[in-house]
Amino acid sequence: MKNFDIALIPGDGIGPEVVTEGVKVLKAIEKMDTKLSFSFTEFPWGCEHYLKTGKMMDDDGINKLRHFDAIYLGAVGYPGVPDHISLWELLLRIRKEFDQYVNLRPVTLLNQSLTPLKSKTEEDIDFLVIRENSEGEYAGAGDRLFKGQPEEVVLQTGVFSRKGTERIIRYAYEEARKSNRTLTSISKGNALNYSMVFWDEVIEEVGKEYPDVETYSYLVDAASLYLVSDPERFEVVVTSNLFGDIITDLGAGITGGLGLATGANVNPEKQYPSMFEPVHGSAPDIAGKGIANPIAAIWSVSQMLDFFGEERWGKAVLTTIQDMVKETEMLTPDLGGNAATGDVGDSFIEKLKITADTIKVK
Numbered sequence: 001m002k003n004f005d006i007a008l009i010p011g012d013g014i015g016p017e018v019v020t021e022g023v024k025v026l027k028a029i030e031k032m033d034t035k036l037s038f039s040f041t042e043f044p045w046g047c048e049h050y051l052k053t054g055k056m057m058d059d060d061g062i063n064k065l066r067h068f069d070a071i072y073l074g075a076v077g078y079p080g081v082p083d084h085i086s087l088w089e090l091l092l093r094i095r096k097e098f099d100q101y102v103n104l105r106p107v108t109l110l111n112q113s114l115t116p117l118k119s120k121t122e123e124d125i126d127f128l129v130i131r132e133n134s135e136g137e138y139a140g141a142g143d144r145l146f147k148g149q150p151e152e153v154v155l156q157t158g159v160f161s162r163k164g165t166e167r168i169i170r171y172a173y174e175e176a177r178k179s180n181r182t183l184t185s186i187s188k189g190n191a192l193n194y195s196m197v198f199w200d201e202v203i204e205e206v207g208k209e210y211p212d213v214e215t216y217s218y219l220v221d222a223a224s225l226y227l228v229s230d231p232e233r234f235e236v237v238v239t240s241n242l243f244g245d246i247i248t249d250l251g252a253g254i255t256g257g258l259g260l261a262t263g264a265n266v267n268p269e270k271q272y273p274s275m276f277e278p279v280h281g282s283a284p285d286i287a288g289k290g291i292a293n294p295i296a297a298i299w300s301v302s303q304m305l306d307f308f309g310e311e312r313w314g315k316a317v318l319t320t321i322q323d324m325v326k327e328t329e330m331l332t333p334d335l336g337g338n339a340a341t342g343d344v345g346d347s348f349i350e351k352l353k354i355t356a357d358t359i360k361v362k
């Protein structure tokens, strides 16, 4: 029997609504597979907690999380608490403290009808964005001088260390090699004359170790065009923290929206727990209405299962997601359906049982 200890941080807005469905899926898997079990410990951290206690998480929160096998997070940030406080004291803090330097964000079109791109098919839109997740533009370094005065100057410093840049690029090359795909680096060396010139140099240097991997390099502005006009160019993409943030929302836009976009924040060395979460935020505009799409959060469960080495279950969950968006009308309004969050979760579990039997996962 294998047991995995999972820390739950449902967080804000629709975070708790979608995490509930992901947990349902894990509990259903536990019932179907007698060799697997999951235990859950929930932490009530987020903006409400902040308004009550003045803290986004407990002072020893990082230590409390340290021994879990994984963290499953909903969303963080809500009107009433400034975003730079809520995010820096919870989500970004966890990514940094646990050195989750790899952010794996698949951009995969599951059903042709979901893309706004005319004539693009499921074969055309299927790539993996590997986003640097520990430093770069998100280093949190900067200064604000002469506040409020006419000569005010604000600095936001990008930090690109050799170690940090090499390790993400090497990780991406390994991924491309392993899966026999091309690697595309997205950067901006023409304008960012320190950070991105360095990034491009490291791509060249590390690339010499991978002569078998076909490598492309695009400026982020041109890449944004190609992502819309020519998404079939991309297979594995490696990019910096901020560019990765932006292009993965763009990726969501061409594959059905944020309700279907997932991300794993991984510490590959497993020195610290990794964290699984949907790409979307707390969606204050639909929070509390029971219509949030839980599929992105359920896809994070698939990524978590892969990370645990339970790839057969990871695949069963992903196949079920695919069937669900292809074959049913049991979908939330963002995908054109009129189902409620909980009904999508329940129906997902019924389908997962059938998938598990069909692909003989047990």
Ligand code: NAD
Binding pocket: 014, 018, 074, 075, 076, 077, 078, 079, 083, 087, 091, 258, 259, 260, 277, 278, 279, 280, 281, 282, 283, 284, 285, 286, 291, 292, 293, 294, 296, 332, 334
């Ligand atoms: P958002 O992702 O919350 O919402 C953007 C749009 O997508 C909204 O119209 C929303 O209704 C829709 N949407 C998002 N997820 C959906 C889902 N599962 N089902 C259906 N529709 C969905 O982005 P925002 O509005 O810019 O940010 C809201 C708050 O969330 C802010 O405080 C922001 O900082 C925070 N945020 C947190 C995370 C995170 O925790 N990882 C990610 C992004 C934004």
Ligand code: IPM
Binding pocket: 077, 087, 091, 092, 245, 279, 281
């Ligand atoms: C994401 C989010 C976060 C990011 C924010 C909320 C800090 O947008 O996970 O994509 O920029 O990484």
Ligand code: MN
Binding pocket: 245, 246, 249, 279
């Ligand atoms: Mn984002």
